[in-house]
Amino acid sequence: MFATDLFKGKKILITGGGTGLGRGIAERLLGLGAEIAICGRRRGVCEATADELMKAHGGVVKAYGVDIRDAAAVDAMVEEIFRDGPLTSLVNNAAGNFIARTEDLSPRGFDAIANIVMHGTFYVTQAVGKRWIHGRHRGSVVSITVTWVRNGGPFVVPSAMSKAAIDAMTKSLAAEWGRYGVRLNAIAPGEIPTEGMSKRLMPDEGKGTLAVNPFGRVGRMEELQNLAAFLLSDGCEWLTGETIAMDGAQALATGGNFYELRKWGDSEWKAAREAIEAQNARDKAERA
Incomplete structure (x- = not known):
């Protein structure tokens, strides 16, 4: 579909690029000639991914360990990346989510999602965008959202609210930054199986x-990879401010996600919560 050197000379940062959808997008853009930077809270995971991708495809992949909830740390990372030349694109992929009855949420649980998805995405986008503007560089941003931004997300309210904020940011900054040659678009993918999603969001295994x-x-991962590559390419520079759903029309057919969980009772929610907590414990042990 794309020329093999489509992103030659391009430098792209992907948040949450060590695993899942972010890793998949990084792999595709690297294969099309881009220099890649990936970041995540677990630097070791990002470094391992960078090594694996370079062994498989060649090119340059740099890894950074950063918690995007920390605005100062984000700014320092972006400053370091720009020292070797400006980024040309940004993919906002880092996120977090879990299913829960909203009445059972704690403030800490809500903040755990909002601080990553809404605050973190803004911190990264602003840190990159202001350097583009000050340096008179053109740039392109693609953010990963969800179809729930259009019709809400029962039982995933912190994510639905935070992703809606990214949707609003995409539209707002497309209008504000267009005069600088900066584009912003978003992809709202349906279910593309990844390890993190399957552990915490799909109790029925899809x-x-x-x-x-x-x-x-x-x-399929390649469908997301191809759409991201198109949006980040120079082939349609007048396309900006859009959120594109890629879910096989599931949101149109069903009205949304997770609504079927209204049928669950206390026992089902208890089992789901225990499964998520057990997986979190295993993840923590692996990081230790």
Whole structure:
């Protein structure tokens, strides 16, 4: 679909690039000639991913350990990246989510999601954008959102609220920064199986999507990779301020996600919470 050197001379930062969707996007853009920077809270994971991608595809992948909830740390990372030349693009992928009845949420649980998804995404976008503007560089941003920004997300309210903020940021900054040659778009993917999503958001292991999706299947990584590559390319520079759903029309057909969980009672929520806590404990042990 794309020329192999489509992103030659481009330098792209991908948040949450060590695993999941971020890693998939990084791999595709690297294969198309881009220099890649990936960041995440677990520097070791990002470094391992960088090594694996360079061994498989060549090129340059630099890894950074940063908690995007820390605005000062984000700014320092972006400053370091720009010392070797400006970024040309940014992919806001870092996120967090879990299913829960909203009445059961603690302030800490809400903040855990909002601080990563809303605050962190803004910190990174502002840190990159202000350097583009001051240096008179053109730039492109793609943020990963969700279809719930259009119709809400029951049982994932912190994520729905925070992703809606990214949708609003995309539209707002597309209008504000267009005069500087900076574009912002977003992708709202449906279910594309990754380790993190499967652990915390799909207690039925994706069977629900197979039953209700008009295509009768989940999404494929290469579909997201190709859409991200198109949006970041120079092939359609007048496209900005848009959020593109890529979910096989599932949101149109069903009205949203997770609404079926209204049928759960206390026992089902208890089991789901225990499963998530157990997985969190395993993840913590692996990082130790």
